Amino acid sequence: KQEVTQIPAALSVPEGENLVLNCSFTDSAIYNLQxxxxxxxxxxxxxxxxxxxxxEQTSGRLNASLDKSSGRSTLYIAASQPGDSATYLCAFRxxxxxxxGSGTQLTVLP
Amino acid sequence: xxxxSQHPSRVICKSGTSVKxxxxxxxxxxxxxxxxxxxxxQSLMLMATSNEGSKATYEQGVEKDKFLIxxxxxxxxxLTVTSAHPEDSSFYxxxxxxxQxxxxxxxGSGTRLTVV
Numbered sequence: 001k002q003e004v005t006q007i008p009a010a011l012s013v014p015e016g017e018n019l020v021l022n023c024s025f026t027d028s029a030i031y032n033l034q035x036x037x038x039x040x041x042x043x044x045x046x047x048x049x050x051x052x053x054x055x056e057q058t059s060g061r062l063n064a065s066l067d068k069s070s071g072r073s074t075l076y077i078a079a080s081q082p083g084d085s086a087t088y089l090c091a092f093r094x095x096x097x098x099x100x101g102s103g104t105q106l107t108v109l110p
Numbered sequence: 111x112x113x114x115s116q117h118p119s120r121v122i123c124k125s126g127t128s129v130k131x132x133x134x135x136x137x138x139x140x141x142x143x144x145x146x147x148x149x150x151x152q153s154l155m156l157m158a159t160s161n162e163g164s165k166a167t168y169e170q171g172v173e174k175d176k177f178l179i180x181x182x183x184x185x186x187x188x189l190t191v192t193s194a195h196p197e198d199s200s201f202y203x204x205x206x207x208x209x210q211x212x213x214x215x216x217x218g219s220g221t222r223l224t225v226v
Contacts, residue, residue, distance in 0.1 A: 032214070043217045043219035044154075044205075046215070046216065046217070089154070098144070099156075102152070
């Protein structure tokens with residue numbers, strides 16, 4: 001059974017810091033990995049999608065990497081802002097389905 | 111970009127009644143849609159995969175007769191919670207895959223169901 005783990009579960013940083021969120025998975029048969037943001041009581045917003053053939057994707061202040069050999073993905077957020085406060089979820093896509101990690105709740109303090 | 115619209119965003123119903131949640135792909139066709147359930151401070155759990163024109167595929171432990179799924183067109187899937195009970199209170203989210211954006215998943219805004 002595929003397991004997706006996110007560390008840390010919660011993170012609080014002062015505004016302006018660069019930070020890294022971690023996601024690990026146990027199944028090497030990956031199609032792609034997707035990072036989402038979820039605000040309280042809201043749906044999911046897709047941030048970055050990394051195909052299995054790619055090593056990283058960038059969008060603005062966000063950079064996501066994928067290392068299939070070690071079963072890890074990281075989401076790097078540069079120059080964090082209070083508006084970045086949310087829960088960040090990684091999702092592993094295999095041939096059958098999308099499996100979510102438990103999320104990292106990020107709080108950026110002004 | 112791909113947009114998935116989900117309605118209603120919030121619903122309160124009495125125990126024993128049924129509630130229908132709609133999920134629409136607005137600018138793309140989705141032969142497959144997915145229904146998730148999320149408990150407070152927990153991640154998303156896949157409930158079922160909705161297939162246009164055929165029966166839905168339910169995950170282990172999900173009651174088919176309680177969570178009725180209909181995918182009658184390429185842009186609409188519905189989830190009906192039948193004979194709702196307070197333990198069905200949860201956050202339900204649908205998603206669809208948009209092949210135009212590299213096979214990523216697009217999610218609806220979710221429905222907060224409260225059964226009283």
